[in-house]
Amino acid sequence: MSAAAAVQKERLIETFMSLVRVDSPSGQEAALSDALAAEFKELGCSVYQDDIGNLIATFPGSRQGAETVMLCAHMDTVGTDVDIQPIRQADRITSDGTTILGADDKSGIAVILEIIKVFRDNPEIVHPTIEAVITVQEEIGVVGSTHLQKDRLKSSWGLVLDGGGPIGSITVSGPTSRKYTFTVHGKAAHAAIAPEEGVNAIQAAAAGIAACPCGKVDPEVVSGIGVIQGGVATNIVPDLVTVQAMIRSRNDEKLESWSQKMEKAFQDGCDAFGAQLTIEKHDSYFGYLLDESSLPWQKSKAAALQLGFPFSTHDSLGGTDCNNFNRAGIPSCAVSTGMANEHMKNEYILIQDLVDSARWVITAITI
Ligand SMILES: [Zn+2]
Incomplete structure (x- = not known):
């Protein structure tokens, strides 16, 4: 048999x-x-x-x-x-x-x-x-x-x-799976009395998110933004936002080039508003x-x-x-x-x- x-x-x-x-x-x-x-x-x-x-x-x-x-x-x-x-x-x-x-x-x-x-x-x-x-x-x-x-x-x-x-x-x-945490550091201030003294981390993060590649950006690359956290109250200029994102690719070169585009999007967003950016990333599998x-x-x-x-x-x-x-x-x-x-x-x-x-x-x- x-x-x-x-x-x-x-x-x-x-x-x-x-x-x-x-x-x-x-x-x-x-x-x-x-x-x-x-x-x-x-x-x-x-x-x-x-x-x-x-x-x-x-x-x-x-x-x-x-x-x-x-x-x-x-x-x-x-x-x-x-x-x-x-x-x-x-x-x-x-x-x-x-x-x-x-x-x-x-x-x-x-x-x-x-x-x-x-x-x-x-x-x-x-x-x-x-x-x-x-x-x-x-x-x-x-x-x-x-x-x-x-x-x-x-x-x-x-x-x-x-x-x-x-x-x-x-x-x-x-694919290789890369996970990102983008942390946008602004400056808190009274949002009504002295907003000009603050740096709005939500606005800076929003600019980064809007420019960040998202979805099936290439036949061999997919990226996404999954979690956003930040802000305390409407009368405080928010000083901290974290954004969690991911990118996956079967092609190592494309993984690196699209990762750079994501990082640049957030860096440009922070630069435009005078915020500071820290980036944490790790590859969860290969x-x-x-x-x-x-x-x-x-x-x-x-x-x-x-x-x-x-x-x-x-x-x-x-x-x-x-x-x-x-x-x-x-x-x-x-x-x-x-x-x-x-x-x-x-x-x-x-x-x-x-x-x-x-x-x-x-x-x-x-x-
Ligand atoms: Zn299964």
């Missing part, structure tokens, strides 16, 4: 639905992390759990010296929804309409568990050692995979089961660009062709755990699990897509 043919549809659906019923908003994954640690141990894995709940479950390969391959998914669900009730319909699984479903990314975890069960039940299938990496706090800025001690991993390549779109599609690039000859690309392509799924590659301006694993030297791409309308209350997953995702991924790692 081929590995793909050994995937059990009903078992996979049941695993997925039971995972969905365990609450796990970002930062509140402890119960799910502990339950998964127990389940992976039961399946014959050695399990490492770090202090924030990330799991590395290692299922030994079918022969000595087998290659090690990472399969990654994240256990947190976006936002604050809890008490999620999955509903199985004829061709799909949905929530009851009052919450997200959480197929992002419990579909990924369900597929990984199913693959390990297939290997456990079918010892004749030759397979690599699996490092199942199940992360926390992915949705709030890939926090879990940033924190994870990645030098514990032995994988030579990996697949991150955290994508939508047709089965057979992979994401081969991701971009990657997979090569066509890389193992995740080649293996996922070969598996898609073998199973008759249309293979396609995509670039993304969203961050995933892939960013951190590629940075750590484990070439990885995000693969589709069939999740659809993720982050919304009408999120769903087609049952056939969930099953096909498992068939595709298990073929990719055994081909």
Whole structure:
């Protein structure tokens, strides 16, 4: 029997639905992390759990010296929804309409568990050692995979089961994400009696905001202003404003040139009003660009062709755990699990897509 043919549809659906019923908003994954640690141990894995709940479950390969391959998914669900009730319909699984479903990314975890069960039940299938990496706090800025001690991993390549779109599609690039805090220092004064003695930080910040690049400013660059805070009362010239902004790009040169435009916009705004500017910035994760000859690309392509799924590659301006694993030297791409309308209350997953995702991924790692 081929590995793909050994995937059990009903078992996979049941695993997925039971995972969905365990609450796990970002930062509140402890119960799910502990339950998964127990389940992976039961399946014959050695399990490492770090202090924030990330799991590395290692299922030994079918022969000595087998290659090690990472399969990654994240256990947190976006936002604050809890008490999620999955509903199985004829061709799909949905929530009851009052919450997200959480197929992002419990579909990924369900597929990984199913693959390990297939290997456990079918010892004749030759397979690599699996490092199942199940992360926390992915949705709030890939926090879990940033924190994870990645030098514990032995994988030579990996697949991150955290994508939508047709089965057979992979994401081969991701951006660097840079976060800014622009602090505009004005000078306080009585706004009615002596406004001329003040420097209005709101006006200076406003000039900066108006001139700052915002939105999809280039096919490979997106920037945005997300938070503005400042001012005390209408009778005080405001002396302090902070503006939080971000920029993401897959292209390092463009990242730098557009970052300079953002900084210049705020500097010019401050100069025009006599305010002072301080800039804090840090890169919260780093971009990657997979090569066509890389193992995740080649293996996922070969598996898609073998199973008759249309293979396609995509670039993304969203961050995933892939960013951190590629940075750590484990070439990885995000693969589709069939999740659809993720982050919304009408999120769903087609049952056939969930099953096909498992068939595709298990073929990719055994081909
Ligand atoms: Zn996700």
